[in-house]
Amino acid sequence: MAQPILYHFGASTCSQKVRQVLAEKGVEFESRVVNLLAGEQHAPGYVKLNPDHLVPTLVADEEVVLESTLICEFIDDHYDGPPLRPADSVERYRAAAITRFTDTRVHGKVSGVPAHAILTRGMLSSRTDPEIDAYLAAIPDPDERALRTSLIRNGIHAPEMREALITLARFVRRVATDLALGDWLAGRAFGIADAGVLPYLDRFEAIGLGGLWDEGNGPRVSDWLARCRARPSYAQAYTKWMPAALAETFAGFAQAVRPELEPMVAAAVRAASEG
Incomplete structure (x- = not known):
């Protein structure tokens, strides 16, 4: 069986969970980095593989597999290695439930x-207005384009922030x-559910x-997060x-808004506990 090809980006949460599943299964892959910051996800050659302009994309035995959760399930089924979904029906349901919740209620627009x-x-702060306009114009989904425009123009004061933080606080309570x-999100061992949630809490x-x-x-x-990070697959x-x-740059951006952000997070936690 040939090595799969993974089109991915280092800091992409969806790429992170697929890479972790590959590592847990012991599957080596051929790396094709798609630089999201440079807009390479919009390149015509890549869009032929992934019409949604997203990463990751897995090509395995000539099959093009899209959507990160489906990619993780495909890897678990297609390759040897320890199974990452429980055999027990109740635990398997719990794994599917938290994964679905993450994909449909948390990922992307939240x-x-x-x-x-x-x-x-x-x-994008160092780019000119025309460059930022071009970055936004390349986003194919009009709703996502409008959302990202608001967030880039307004930062943490964008009107979308309050409800997003409340939803994320409820998500953490669910976890x-x-x-x-x-010890793990579904079953007695680390699995797809843990790999799917980890990128979000890590971020x-x-x-x-x-x-x-x-x-x-x-x-x-915090204990679960530490144990996930201690795994070789992390x-x-x-x-x-x-x-x-890049990690230092991200930390700098976070530090700059921390004084204003922390009260917003605290308010969201209170609102989530009341709702």
Whole structure:
């Protein structure tokens, strides 16, 4: 069986979870980096593979596999290595439920709100207005284009921030509730559910949203996060592909907004607990 080809980007959360699943399964892959900051996801050759202009894309045995969760499930089924979905029907349901919740209620237009307001806005701050306009114009989905325009123009003061933070606080409470049943999100071993949730909490902490769990769900979520990061697959999926300079740049953007962001996070946690 030939090595699969993975089109991905180092800092992409969806790329991170697919790389971790590959590492957990022990599958080597041929890397094709798609630089999202340079707009390479819009290149005609790549769009032929992924019409949604997104990463990651997996090409395995001539099959083009899209959507990160489906890619993870494909890898689990297609390659040898430890199974990453529980055999028990209840645990398998729990894994599918938290994964679906993450994909449909958190990813993109929710998790992307603080990420774009802090990180993307910071990365684009050195560009001219015409360059920023061109970056936005290349986004094919009009709703996503409008959302990202608001976040880049307004930063953490964008009108979308409050509801996004409340939703993320509820998400963290959901994660903590599942972890009350065991060490991992579904079953007695690290699996697809853990790989699917980890990139979001890892990113939240990196951009100053650790208060989402420090103010109520702290010990349980923090312990799980530390154990995930201690796995060899974390180094293969995250550290290896995240240049130190980029990580430092992200930390700088987060630090710059921290004084204003922390009260917003605290308010979101309170609102989530009341709702």
